[in-house]
Amino acid sequence: MSSILTPSTPRRATVVTLSELAGVAPSTVTRALKGDTRISQKTRDLILGLAKEHGYMPNALARTLSSGKSGLYGLVLGPAENPFYTELLHEATRQAEKLGFRLLIIHAGAGPIEDTTAQALIQYQVDGCIISSAILSSKAADICAQNNVPLVMVNRVALSHGCFVTCDNRAGGAEIARLLIARGRRRFGLVYTTSTSSTSREREEGFVAELEQAGFTLSHRFDGHSNYDGGFEAGREIAGLPADQRPDSVFALSDIMAMGVLDALRLASVDVPGEILVAGFDGVAASARPIYDLTTIQQPLSLMIQRAFELLQARTLDPNLPDELIAMRGKLVVRGSTGRA
Amino acid sequence: MSSILTPSTPRRATVVTLSELAGVAPSTVTRALKGDTRISQKTRDLILGLAKEHGYMPNALARTLSSGKSGLYGLVLGPAENPFYTELLHEATRQAEKLGFRLLIIHAGAGPIEDTTAQALIQYQVDGCIISSAILSSKAADICAQNNVPLVMVNRVALSHGCFVTCDNRAGGAEIARLLIARGRRRFGLVYTTSTSSTSREREEGFVAELEQAGFTLSHRFDGHSNYDGGFEAGREIAGLPADQRPDSVFALSDIMAMGVLDALRLASVDVPGEILVAGFDGVAASARPIYDLTTIQQPLSLMIQRAFELLQARTLDPNLPDELIAMRGKLVVRGSTGRA
DNA sequence: TTGGATTGCGCAAACGTTTGCGCAAAAAAT
DNA sequence: ATTTTTTGCGCAAACGTTTGCGCAATCCAA
The missing domain is CATH 3.40.50.2300 (Response regulator)
Incomplete structure (x- = not known):
């Protein structure tokens, strides 16, 4: 693999390739892109310019390996027929987009959740999981509990592990x-x-x-x-x-x-x-x-989703926070x- | 970080920790778990036993870095109100689960798709993308085209890049x-x-x-x-x-x-x-x-989804396959x- | 007995990013 | 002039998995 991008190798720009173009170390590139003021303004500007010119997009997977945070949340949905779950999905997706992270659909609808499916939560290092189906949730909930993945049930009461946000x-x-x-x-x-x-x-x-x-x-x-x-x-x-x-x-x-x-x-x-x-x-x-x-x-679906994300984010920062069990009055x-x- | 798991460090088993337990190299563990017969049956059995005992689950992100295949597909959905899209989501989720991969919800419903959202497709190295909304699809489609990510539009005609599967x-x-x-x-x-x-x-x-x-x-x-x-x-x-x-x-x-x-x-x-x-x-x-x-x-939604996944998988294996434009008769x-x- | 073939592994680097630690040069204080 | 502090970086290892290449021991054929 050539160390500098050439037209014949349409490989994406990386921190390493940008560092070679800029004549600095990869760690400098990472720091410059993050706005670390220990890197001089001149160097930061150079690197940001190159990043833009080469269409650099960070690899979220590599970043997760290093930082331990994936920016992914798992989502387990209830039955297709009930539009409540469709609205929940859309609202969760909208809010996740605004907050800058992504939803991994773990399961949707009827039928049992497979072991391999629940395991995907751990394999993809999701930062947390939202579950909205009772029957299906136990496998996902167990696997989250065993692996210290923050979990929020929306519209369901969690029996043991995790937080919940429900309507009263x-x-x-x-x-x-x-x-x-x-x-x-x-x-x-x-x-x-x-x-x-x-x-x-x-x-x-x-x-x-x-x-x-x-x-x-x-x-x-x-x-x-x-x-x-x-x-x-x-x-x-x-x-x-x-x-x-x-x-x-x-x-x-x-x-x-x-x-x-x-x-x-x-x-x-x-x-x-x-x-x-x-x-x-x-x-x-x-x-x-x-x-x-x-x-x-x-x-109050929108607020329930908002609170669910807040609970997850708080527990990403501090895994030892006690579970919160929130019921909100409906109207x-x-x-x-x-x-x- | 201690090199062997202890009760006080509830860290997940990894290829490296299993290799230390088994007294073999990490590459041996990887090969054993994959059933590579170049590793002796005795060694494979030992490693599989340890993996089971320690609840080993491969890190999909690290695996993607090495192998280049994430097992993730992006999904861009249409409006919440139309149950056709809900059914499409559920069917796609069901089939993805059966095939052993996961869906990353990129966007759902109305409103413009943000640049950062479309970029997530590349950042998470999705193996392909299914788009079912016309208005929202152009950004996602463009970014897939620029980055050689296989793309299938379901229930939409693709104008330039990618395959489509529609009803006639x-x-x-x-x-x-x-x-x-x-x-x-x-x-x-x-x-x-x-x-x-x-x-x-x-x-x-x-x-x-x-x-x-x-x-x-x-x-x-x-x-x-x-x-x-x-x-x-x-x-x-x-x-x-x-x-x-x-x-x-x-x-x-x-x-x-x-x-x-x-x-x-x-x-x-x-x-x-x-x-x-x-x-x-x-x-x-x-x-x-x-x-x-x-x-x-x-x-024929089920078949359309099935064909969409087939098109994506074929193009994961061979990125130079020509686009296929499939219309299926409705009933x-x-x-x-x-x-x- | 010897040389070639087979078996069963291991080494090392890579994938892309991050960050603790620390170095060297320049600037400032004494 | 010397010492201390600050600035602007870089080194190196890690995160977890994979795989090309190749080595050493064993086996087999001549």
Whole structure:
């Protein structure tokens, strides 16, 4: 390999090749590019000029070997169908871009995460990891814990290792209950999920506890299977009941299930909010569509992501910081699906 | 740094530390782990045993420095709102996981891609890049071209550098036209987009050319702005026309816009498919929901992704392969929104 | 017994960047 | 004039893995 770039060897400029062009040591080049004032202004200007002229871009991988910081964060996503996760990905990507680092997609969607996939977090020396799926997270979480990689769960409660940033699900569930009670409803339906998800369990717990505190109980439970089709089937089941035996309000534990419920009720000509009030949780953009006009708890996604990155960055600097467990209040957004009292 | 791992220094096992434990050279360890039969079976077994015992995971970054192959592919995604891109991401992630490499999210959604973001492709030595957004792709495409990084555009036509894998958009547009004509419709509406996207232009061209070939013309054009809200507004505009001046069929250039059209028509009590047939393009999962029952052209997404990875891998092995420009026929999926003749 | 072939490794440098340590020249203080 | 301090760098090793080249011991054929 020639030591100076020539037209016939379109190899990228490196610190070494720039040092040869400038007649200085590679460490001088590195220091000049970093603005180290121990290198004279004249030398710094020379090196910066050459770097620009030759289109120098640092090799992030070599840099990581030396410095120990990769500028990469791993991301484990939840199911494709739920737009909440799509919005989470886009917001995380947008904020990462602004902060100058990159996201390595470790896993997306359903199905088990493979050992080799979780191991990629360590192999690529990610500076931290954001996980947004409960079922899939345990392998990734374990491997992060074993290797001292900072970990933040977003929209999930971490059971052992790592920080989390969630919406205050219980408070949100309670808030929906209060709204439905205030609207005069008395037969409360829940579209739930049997997933082991802490998120769903807490939302349900918050909802049920608030009902009980007001002297009411759940009248119906429908398994919504965490997805649109499950919500739709729940809606069909509700519509299939005699009118006087249906719930007069329904809380679906996520917007995607609520949207399924609403579509099924619409196709069955069940009047929302006249006959049944419907509420969801998450606050995805689609919940605002006129066809849904869905009352929901809006998770503060942008702030949750921002806080997640802050937690990760703080723990990159100081690996011994204690875990932080942050719950943020969601905002009740009242729309047409629960009437506009 | 001590040369042998001790409990107090929870540092990862490396080739060097394993070599010290085994009493062999680091190059022997590397070769043993790769199954090189020049290393004796006895030695290979010893090293593999130590690697397992110490939880050895190769450092992908160091490996890349040596071998030149990172096992990373860059991914540039389109807008969050269009579930087609979410499905593309999930499918790409799933296939990458199966093939044993990782996706670096370079950009997602709207807004300009920053120079530093595009440069990340080079800095992290990605083995290739998949781009699925037209407007955002030019910077990433340029930087790949300048640095000899294989590039595949999925669902976009590449203008200069790189391969592409698209759906045959013209044929798909033509197929929708034939269906609407066969259903006896004569006033053809188009929900288009002014985006510079080749995808949209080709779908429109295919549709219009087929109409003209049958002696018909477009009667209405509505700007759907590439998104749900635009489609919805187009639907409202259609619904706001006197019944005898509306199109009797509508082709939206993407499913997300078609879904907006359908929702608006439904809220305006315009009967689909009785009064107006509606068709879309992409074949996203949501198009099959009973509430939409949308006729569409189903892009063969899984195969497109598979082919994209094949193109990239082939060009990793042989950078001088000529670009391949692949168009795959979509499949017409006839559903209730165009009637079930 | 000897020479050639095979086997089973190791050496050393490289990939690209970083940084602790320290040197030599110049400048400043005494 | 001498000593001390400051300035402006460079040396060298490291980060972890890979691989071309080649050596020494063993085996086999003549």
